[in-house]
Amino acid sequence: MQISFSQQELESIIEPLSTEGKISIAVTSVAALDKAQKGDLAFLSNLKYKAQVPTSKASIILIAADYEGHPNANQAYFRVNNPSHALAKLCLAIEKRLWPKPLAGIHPSAIIDSSAEVNPEASIGPLCTISAGAKIKKDVVLGAGVHIGIDVIIDEGSILMPQSRVLDYCRIGKRVKLHSGVVIGSDGFGYYFNGAAHLKIPQVGNVIIEDDVEIGSNTTIDRARFSQTRIGLGTKIDNLVQIGHNVEIGKHCIIVAQSGIAGSTILEDYVVIGGQVGIADHVRIGQGTKVGSQSGINSDLKAGSNVRGAPAYSYMFAQRLEVFRKRLPELFERVSTLEETIRLLQNEDCKSNY
């Protein structure tokens, strides 16, 4: 990583309340307090790690205004209101240095159908393939080897990372980010079994990705059987997720890696799905629902649900069930003891009857 910031540059980026100490070398990396070396910037955002501050080798430490303590030699403290926010400012500055806006224009090796329209302020990387009728709008960035299908629209400001693919007739909104290896618009998985073989049901719909969506690497989103598979505004999807045909995902949802959502299921807005979750087809997940990692959902969930497990129950009940499951060996023993006690009681009864 070729980044390098002088103390002065960092002060102008982070705008600390005050600084204490002075370093002469450049900061070239960010690191955790206990791992930081000379040239690193570290930060204390969680007081749990407070004890690591005095011994940290970081050249600069972001620290709360009321922290008591002073920098070592060749070290500086930046006192700030919120070390996490201060760090975020710095990371944004680093991001801009690492990835300056690419130049507009079309790499000569890109293959662009004569009927496609590429805005002159878009940036098309090497070896992209853009099919007939596609429209690439202003400020779009296609990395190397991106494939754009027939009549696809990529709206303003979207970024498609290297070797992502948007297949025929799909629509990508504004400021969307698609990561490498994404497949938008593969066929839905639909067959009709005629008693001997599975016959393909044509999948003639498309996929609509609304504005401000981000989709992780190697995630797959299938086109609708007809009409649309839809990913709502601001939704963020992690890597290796599978979204089936005709699924409709609402606004501002979160779907963590390796989860799968089967055909025609609906997620309302602000749903949060943990990693490796499976959701059956034709199910409706109510607004604001949270689903724990590795859960299995096979029926509707009301708005505001908080569930986990496979099959999933409410968070509290699932946790209670697990506590009891862990105590199964004990329970079997208690039942055996009861049986034994009763046998004895019965015997005594018998005896006492005589």
Next chain:
Amino acid sequence: MQISFSQQELESIIEPLSTEGKISIAVTSVAALDKAQKGDLAFLSNLKYKAQVPTSKASIILIAADYEGHPNANQAYFRVNNPSHALAKLCLAIEKRLWPKPLAGIHPSAIIDSSAEVNPEASIGPLCTISAGAKIKKDVVLGAGVHIGIDVIIDEGSILMPQSRVLDYCRIGKRVKLHSGVVIGSDGFGYYFNGAAHLKIPQVGNVIIEDDVEIGSNTTIDRARFSQTRIGLGTKIDNLVQIGHNVEIGKHCIIVAQSGIAGSTILEDYVVIGGQVGIADHVRIGQGTKVGSQSGINSDLKAGSNVRGAPAYSYMFAQRLEVFRKRLPELFERVSTLEETIRLLQNEDCKSNY
């Protein structure tokens, strides 16, 4: 989606028993009854949705012959024997319009080794790479950026979607469809641990995909350690599935998204595997077996099994176990009550003994 059908065209495609009503605009999309707008065609295949027919805004509705009711103004009913079949006919017609057969020939940007053979009736998209000794047969379609390895054979009529890959020495049958991002023939995962490090076991077999198979986007199928990994005739595999080395999958199986099948396992014919299932290595799954979503299989299953759960049990038993598991809190309480009752009984006994 640039489709557009006049009522007359739709009548010639769908061949309804009778039509009632007349529309002057073109139909440009298919939609569900309750979501359909002007210009949409809708259908009543499930009587559950019967009440949606009179208020549907669809321009044309496919409807059973005996449906009682009449179209609104600017609406037409097509009465048919089976609305689902009628819809399938239409979808097939749409498919043909959206994806007309691509022209035969080789895009000038494709990189084809001089020893590869490409049938003149095949269609090779831009930026494909076809390696030494490969054979691409008649009517094969390679989308943009497909990679074909050394000595690979792609048999007649197969369609490889953009950026799918068939690695060295693998064989693809007739009328196979490989979706974007598929990897056929990556190394099997085999190592020998020498006490300090994992040494690679060479993977020198290949993968055979038989006729009429379809494989979903970003699915991976590993080459055999030696001999073959085999996917049988007519089997359909969904997205993001992992098939290990030397696996043998029979004919007409279904494997839903994100399932994984470990090395050397055998699926007999007509097996159906739900989503996110894991099957251990060296296991045999009998013909016609059904495995529920998210199951874990680690031993052989007899033909005709119907299992679910991790570990998997018969469908009925798994369901029963789940019913009992849900009642664990109740059971603990009942056992506590029993213990209390017995304590009292013992005390009474004690008293009565005095």
Next chain:
Amino acid sequence: MQISFSQQELESIIEPLSTEGKISIAVTSVAALDKAQKGDLAFLSNLKYKAQVPTSKASIILIAADYEGHPNANQAYFRVNNPSHALAKLCLAIEKRLWPKPLAGIHPSAIIDSSAEVNPEASIGPLCTISAGAKIKKDVVLGAGVHIGIDVIIDEGSILMPQSRVLDYCRIGKRVKLHSGVVIGSDGFGYYFNGAAHLKIPQVGNVIIEDDVEIGSNTTIDRARFSQTRIGLGTKIDNLVQIGHNVEIGKHCIIVAQSGIAGSTILEDYVVIGGQVGIADHVRIGQGTKVGSQSGINSDLKAGSNVRGAPAYSYMFAQRLEVFRKRLPELFERVSTLEETIRLLQNEDCKSNY
């Protein structure tokens, strides 16, 4: 597979203790004893299959020195100390024939930034894209369509299979093998929820892959939020695995297909993770730990742990729990019987009190 070995060639490769019998045809494949045909070589490594030897149609059979029995007509036995080791020698020889070292040099269709450095002894396949500042060292092989990002370093002897991608600023060690579709360095999944929308947290770290690592097809490894995501020396990762940002994986670990490891989690050395496992974020897995397939881990594990299940418990306890879970129907019945017995006892007591 275009391999072909005469008996004489095989003798010089395998160096048997002795041979018995003579074949005149070439060996063109390796197969299991019961499936082998004329022209195949088979082997008896597991005595379980001993009975298959006399009826095997293999042309050559690798067999232990003390095996009693003699080859059929047109068949030869190679007696060896260890048939598995002998087979490994042969597979290595096959591997060398199937994949001779590719010629050094750059395919004319590759797109290489003028500021990138490609060692003259590296082999760059067709349609690779190599970005500014990247360094490709000696003996590296890039298959067709590999993408290398800005300032990436690929160290000596690494092999990147077709259409694998190493994104900006990541580092790949020596003798690493990346399979097709791998994504190294996609953004970590980090957002800050402001009450209305999820705001992206910049991901400005990178990924370091140490020497002798192998990473399976379509696996995704995210770049760190800052600093590094790291895969340690000699670790082997299977297909479709997800590694989150800032994860640190130790040396010589094994991670089987479709597992996912969430952000900032640490695996110490020699950890073995089965297939479809999920590991939560910020967890530490101690050295040499073994995690069974489909497990869910959400807290630290001590060195040498052996766990399974979701949530995971020690192997023994998890197995015990499962035995008891299977007996839940019985337990419910026993409790019902106890309740009935006590009711009767109480009635008797009542009676006896009168």
